[in-house]
Amino acid sequence: MNYALAYGTGDFNPHFFNIAPLLTYCLFFIYGLFFIIGRIFGYFHTIKDFAYLYLNNPTFFYIIGRMVLGVFCGTASVLVLYSLGKRYFNRATALLASFFLAFNFLHVRDSHYIYFDIPLTLFVLIFFLKAHDLFKRARRIDYIQLGALFGLAISVKYQGISLSLPFFIIILYNFMISKNIKISERISYLIWCGSAFLAVIFISNPFLFFNISEFKNSISKFPYIPVSPLFHLKISLFNGCGASMVIFGMIGMIWASIKRSKAVIIVMFILFYYALITKATQPGERVVLPIVPLILLFAAFPIAEIYNAIKNKIPAIAFLSLV
Numbered sequence: 001m002n003y004a005l006a007y008g009t010g011d012f013n014p015h016f017f018n019i020a021p022l023l024t025y026c027l028f029f030i031y032g033l034f035f036i037i038g039r040i041f042g043y044f045h046t047i048k049d050f051a052y053l054y055l056n057n058p059t060f061f062y063i064i065g066r067m068v069l070g071v072f073c074g075t076a077s078v079l080v081l082y083s084l085g086k087r088y089f090n091r092a093t094a095l096l097a098s099f100f101l102a103f104n105f106l107h108v109r110d111s112h113y114i115y116f117d118i119p120l121t122l123f124v125l126i127f128f129l130k131a132h133d134l135f136k137r138a139r140r141i142d143y144i145q146l147g148a149l150f151g152l153a154i155s156v157k158y159q160g161i162s163l164s165l166p167f168f169i170i171i172l173y174n175f176m177i178s179k180n181i182k183i184s185e186r187i188s189y190l191i192w193c194g195s196a197f198l199a200v201i202f203i204s205n206p207f208l209f210f211n212i213s214e215f216k217n218s219i220s221k222f223p224y225i226p227v228s229p230l231f232h233l234k235i236s237l238f239n240g241c242g243a244s245m246v247i248f249g250m251i252g253m254i255w256a257s258i259k260r261s262k263a264v265i266i267v268m269f270i271l272f273y274y275a276l277i278t279k280a281t282q283p284g285e286r287v288v289l290p291i292v293p294l295i296l297l298f299a300a301f302p303i304a305e306i307y308n309a310i311k312n313k314i315p316a317i318a319f320l321s322l323v
Contacts, residue, residue, distance in 0.1 A: 001065050001114060004028040005054060008047075013207045017218035022155040022204040023116055027065055034064060065114040073119045074111025078102050080125040081293045087132045088263050089256075089301055092308065096300035101293050106240030110286050116157040117289040123153040124290045127163055128266055131170045135262050138178035140189050146170070147193035151200030159290070162273045166265045227283050232274065236285035241292060245299045252298030255305075266294055 003014055004027035014021045038044040044053075054061055078098050085094025101107055111118050127149045133142050150167050153160030171193065175186055201208070208215050237246045253270065256263040270291045277287050 001027060001058075001061055004031060004065075005061070013211065015214065017208070017215045018222050019116065020155050020157055020205060021207075022152075023069060023119060025204070027068070030064060030068055031061065034060070062114070066112060069114050069116070070111045070118055073122045074107060077107070077118070077122045077125055077293060080122065080129060081297060084125055084129050084132075085297055085300065087129065088260060088266070089297075090304070092304040093297070093300045096304050097293070097297040100245065100296040100300060104241060104245075104292060104296065106236070106285065106289065107292055110289060115286060117286045120153060120157040120160055121290045121293060123149060123156055123160065124163065124269075125293060127153060128166070128269075128294075131166065131265065132262065134170050134174040138174050138181055138186065138189065140192055143171075143189040143193035144196045147196035148200050151197040152204070155200060155204035159273075159276070159287070162276050162290075163269070165272045166269045169265060169268070225283055227278055229278050231283060232277060232285070232288050235283075236288040237292075237295070240285055240288065241295065245296060248299035248302060249295035250298075252301040255302050256298055260301075263298075267298075270294055 003016065003021070003024040007025070007028040012025075014024065035044055035047070035050050038050070044050050078101050081101050082094045082098040085091075085097045107118075107121075127146070130142065130146050130149055133139075134146065146167070150160070150163055153163050171190065175190070178186055233246070241249075253267045257267055273291050274288075
């Protein structure tokens with residue numbers, strides 16, 4: 001929030017690249033709308049009134065930031081997870097997964113804050129929603145959208161680079177199955193995809209290109225703290241999601257890898273992301289948020305399948321209570 005308001009001086013160079021600046025730019029724009037609306041209704045007369053409110057009672061600024069980056073993105077994640085579940089699995093799994101996410105402790109708690117992890121989680125889900133289209137067709141617009149979403153995920157938070165593994169696998173898979181399209185046209189799709197990615201990175205973080213040395217200096221000083229491989233499993237996931245959800249999620253990942261081949265790409269991302277956060281991040285439990293909805297999705301799959309097999313013998317509410 002402080003960086004967003006600092007842009008009001010006219011200097012849009014964040015001079016601090018430990019966090020990606022895209023969302024601070026978004027907050028600056030939203031705070032600008034807040035000032036305009038306040039001035040129209042006579043609440044602010046000058047920019048000094050605006051600054052005075054922030055310095056003496058910043059409540060409105062925090063509420064606005066929490067509503068946009070937390071509440072809106074967290075709620076939207078529930079809806080997107082439902083769509084993701086329908087595409088990769090079925091409606092029952094989708095409903096159950098979105099239900100689990102709506103009441104997930106870690107996701108609900110951090111949707112109250114001005115964290116970048118909740119918006120990153122939303123873009124990860126949207127990325128896999130779009131990725132599903134490339135399993136069955138090859139269109140230029142799909143390549144452009146996937147490249148743009150990959151760029152947006154990184155622009156929201158640098159951990160979005162973890163989508164590089166599913167990104168390249170999906171692109172390669174689509175390139176190989178699209179034999180009915182000329183090789184030159186498929187190559188042009190790749191160029192469009194890369195161009196969309198670079199365009200988003202440039203627009204959202206232009207000073208990365210204009211001041212590379214400052215960017216490298218900031219990143220080199222970021223306090224990475226490696227943790228043990230089981231740290232986030234025992235602390236972040238078991239406490240933030242519940243042991244039963246994580247265990248069902250593991251079962252679901254194995255089950256889905258056998259029964260739902262398209263879901264393998266999501267399993268690969270979960271494992272890759274988990275390995276990444278044990279090596280190059282900080283021990284805060286919120287760093288697992290981008291994989292929490294996906295784990296809950298895989299937890300919902302075997303639960304929905306088991307219930308479907310015994311639904312004539314036990315009421316739904318009793319079954320969910322046992323789970």
